[in-house]
Amino acid sequence: DKKTVIVFGSGPIRIGQGIEFDYASVHCVWALKKAGYDVVIVNNNPETVSTDFDTADRLYFEPLTTEDVMGIIKTENPFGVVVAFGGQTAIKLTKFLSDNGVNILGTSYDAIDMAEDRERFDELLEKYHIKRPRGVTVMTTDEALDVADKIGYPVLLRPSYVLGGQNMIIAFNEDDVQRVYGNHSCTEY
Incomplete structure (x- = not known):
């Protein structure tokens, strides 16, 4: 019995992205x-190899929502689930699955959160004395400007909880910082 x-x-x-x-x-x-x-x-993208009927033993062509995923888990009663290879869509299910007692195989929710939460990641690097560029988490435009003045330009503005550098900006001066925060809510960076 497997x-x-x-x-x-x-x-x-998107076409051309995420393959x-x-x-x-x-x-x-x-x-x-x-x-x-x-x-x-479990994947509801018809344009992928993973949704070919001969790739896995069974295919669920369902949305990756908490409700649909839990329905499949109840039906299949798995030993565990793998979220680490599905990009942000699958990764965002990890906390919910973990909170509901589902065995996550591979990278745990806590490890994923630590990698995505810039402050927690920085604390980990600090704990093991790993050198890296200085970084600070900010929540307002004023905080971003203050930190940029202290660190010195150019600065990298990057939101937490994204993969692949999405919305990452290099600011060379105060105007660049103002432009970024003028186009996004402060909680996005």
Whole structure:
């Protein structure tokens, strides 16, 4: 009797973007099958290899929402689930799944949160004396300007909880900082 593992794909993505998530998900499925698991893939993107009917043992062509995912988990009763290869869509399910007692295989919710939360990540690097460029988390335009003056330009403005450098900006002066915060809410950076 094989143990079942569910792999969550990335869901719909823009054309030409995110194909690396499908590639990683498919290779995860193949590795799990080779290791002797019964593998289920959940992905509702029709343009991916992971949604080919012969990739996994079973395919659920369903949205990656908490309600749909929990329904599948109740039906499949898996040994565990893999979220690490589905990009931000799958990763955002991790806390919910963990809070609901679902066994996360691979990277835990806490490790994902630590990697995405700039302050927690910086504390980890500090704990192990790992050198890196100085960084500060700010919540307002004034805080961003104060920090930029202290650190010195250019500064990298990057929101927390994103992958791939989305919305990352290099500010060379005060006007650049003002322009970024003028176009986004302060909580986005």
